[in-house]
Each structure stands twice: as structure tokens, then as C-alpha cells.
Amino acid sequence: MQHANVGVIGGGTMGNGIAHVMALSGRSVTLVDVKSEFLDRAKKGIEGNLARQVKKGLSEADAAATLSRIKFTTELTELRDATLVVEAIIENAELKRDLFRKLDAITAPAAVLASNTSSISITKIASATKRADKVIGMHFMNPVPLMKLVEIIRGNDTSDATVAETVAVVKDLQKIPVEANDFPGFVANRILMPLINEAAFALMEGVATKEAIDEIMKLGMNHPMGPLALADFIGLDVCLSIMEVLQHGFGDPRFRPCPLIRKLVDAGHLGKKTGRGFYTYEARA
Numbered sequence: 001m002q003h004a005n006v007g008v009i010g011g012g013t014m015g016n017g018i019a020h021v022m023a024l025s026g027r028s029v030t031l032v033d034v035k036s037e038f039l040d041r042a043k044k045g046i047e048g049n050l051a052r053q054v055k056k057g058l059s060e061a062d063a064a065a066t067l068s069r070i071k072f073t074t075e076l077t078e079l080r081d082a083t084l085v086v087e088a089i090i091e092n093a094e095l096k097r098d099l100f101r102k103l104d105a106i107t108a109p110a111a112v113l114a115s116n117t118s119s120i121s122i123t124k125i126a127s128a129t130k131r132a133d134k135v136i137g138m139h140f141m142n143p144v145p146l147m148k149l150v151e152i153i154r155g156n157d158t159s160d161a162t163v164a165e166t167v168a169v170v171k172d173l174q175k176i177p178v179e180a181n182d183f184p185g186f187v188a189n190r191i192l193m194p195l196i197n198e199a200a201f202a203l204m205e206g207v208a209t210k211e212a213i214d215e216i217m218k219l220g221m222n223h224p225m226g227p228l229a230l231a232d233f234i235g236l237d238v239c240l241s242i243m244e245v246l247q248h249g250f251g252d253p254r255f256r257p258c259p260l261i262r263k264l265v266d267a268g269h270l271g272k273k274t275g276r277g278f279y280t281y282e283a284r285a
């Protein structure tokens with residue numbers, strides 16, 4: 001198996017899902033977060049998602065084996081033997097660059113360093129390392145265990161070999177890789193985020209209620225979720241960061257973040273993960 005020893009950094013919404021699918025494919029996974037309480041939460045999330053898969057036909061033994069293949073740690077140096085590392089920390093370019101600088105020192109020179117960033121330049125992250133040819137975007141969709149697409153982003157200096165290896169891993173996870181070039185927001189979020197942002201403007205301007213906006217987009221466009229519910233699901237902090245990357249990257253006012261999203265983020269209402277965003281939810285366990 002290619003890349004049998006994988007590191008995942010950040011055990012939040014995306015990282016726990018990435019660790020889950022990597023382990024389910026038979027790989028040994030080391031999941032790193034900054035605090036053990038975040039790792040406990042990630043483990044609970046994975047256990048819950050595996051239990052759901054058991055109801056759909058995964059054997060209890062395979063679920064237990066999957067969990068046993070994941071090591072939870074706060075020590076970044078535990079990634080020294082990983083041949084593929086997928087970073088899924090918060091959407092902040094400087095934090096990601098700092099982390100990639102450290103990973104460059106910790107991991108073997110041949111290791112592939114991937115970022116699950118939604119929008120930040122892979123080229124910019126890669127230039128923090130001495131192996132820009134081995135840095136790539138591996139953009140999983142939320143929720144990771146269910147969603148088939150992985151957007152593969154080629155930075156300015158990403159090699160063909162790195163793309164081929166990453167594509168092979170994605171296929172091995174039973175997912176579908178689609179390649180894009182490195183421009184702000186790549187494809188998925190360049191198109192999705194302005195839609196969500198415009199829905200927030202429509203709500204702020206009193207065009208319709210949040211329920212009506214979501215219902216119109218669901219029924220009218222055949223979307224499985226309305227844009228405001230989807231924003232809560234993604235995380236309003238993540239949405240705001242992506243809009244800021246688009247605004248900065250294109251220098252075009254059409255990408256200005258809606259002040260209502262910013263206000264909710266300032267209030268700490270980040271969506272489903274904090275129990276409140278545009279809508280109110282049961283608090284996350």
C-alpha cells in the first residue's frame with residue numbers, strides 16, 4: 001500500500017474525518033492536535049461516525065480495527081515516520097506556513113506534505129518548505145466519510161509524481177480526485193462561497209427570512225441544503241476566512257465578506273460546532 005503511514009494535523013471538523021477515512025483504508029494514522037481535550041473530541045466524533053457505518057453494514061471488527069489504527073497525540077514530532085501528512089488546522093496562512101516549516105524539518109525529505117486548505121495558496125504554503133515539489137492541496141469535502149470528491153490542487157512547483165501519488169491515495173480511499181490549479185478558492189470555494197455570502201447579504205437586507213432563503217435555494221435549485229444551513233455546517237469562521245482570501249487574492253470588491261457573517265463570528269456563533277450560527281443547534285458533545 002502506498003503511504004501506509006499517514007499523519008493528520010488538526011482534529012476538528014475535517015481532521016477527524018480525514019483520519020477516519022485514512023484508517024478505514026488500512027493505513028496507520030497519527031492525529032495531532034494542540035490539546036488533549038480536542039483529541040478526545042476528535043476520537044468521540046470518529047467513534048460516532050464509525051457506529052453509524054456499522055449500522056450501514058461495516059463489521060464491528062472493522063470499526064474497532066479502524067479506531068485502533070489511529071494514534072492520538074499532541075506531539076508533532078510523532079509524525080517523523082509519516083510518508084504523507086495532511087494538514088487540517090484553522091484557515092490561516094501564517095499558521096499553516098509555520099506548521100509546514102516545522103513539518104519540513106521533522107519528516108523525511110521524500111514525504112508528501114498536503115494541505116486541506118479551503119482557499120489559501122498552496123504555492124504560498126509550499127514556499128515555507130524546501131520541498132515545494134512535494135507540497136499539494138488535498139481538499140476533502142465535509143462530511144469527509146460521506147463525500148466522494150477530493151479537489152487536488154497543484155501549487156506552482158508541485159511535481160507530477162506528487163500529483164500521481166496523491167491521486168492514487170484518494171482513489172484508494174474510494175473517493176474521486178479532481179484536479180484544479182492554484183488560484184484563490186480553487187474551484188469549489190470560488191463558486192460556493194460567494195453564493196453563501198450573497199445569501200447572508202439577502203438575509204441582512206431583509207429580502208427574506210433565513211428559512212425562506214434556504215427553502216428557495218433547496219427547492220428551486222435542487223440543492224440538498226440551503227446556503228445558510230450549509231454555512232453553519234461548514235463553520236462561519238471558515239466561511240469568513242475563505243471570503244477574506246478571495247477578497248485579498250482577487251482584489252475585487254465583489255468578494256467582500258458580508259458584515260452579518262463577521263458579526264456572528266465576532267459573537268462566537270460559529271455555526272453547528274458551537275451550537276449557534278444562523279440557526280440554533282443542540283450543543284456539540
Ligand code: NAI
Binds near residue numbers: 087089095141
Ligand atoms: P476546526 O476549527 O473544526 O478544526 C481545526 C483544528 O485544528 C482544531 O481542533 C484546532 O485545535 C486544531 N489546530 C489549530 N492549530 C493547530 C496546530 N498548530 N497544530 C495542531 N492542531 C491545530 O476547522 P475545520 O473546519 O476542520 O477546518 C480545517 C481546515 O479544513 C481549514 O483549512 C478549512 O478551511 C478546511 N476545510 C474546512 C471545511 C469545512 O466544511 N469546515 C471543508 C473543507 C476544508
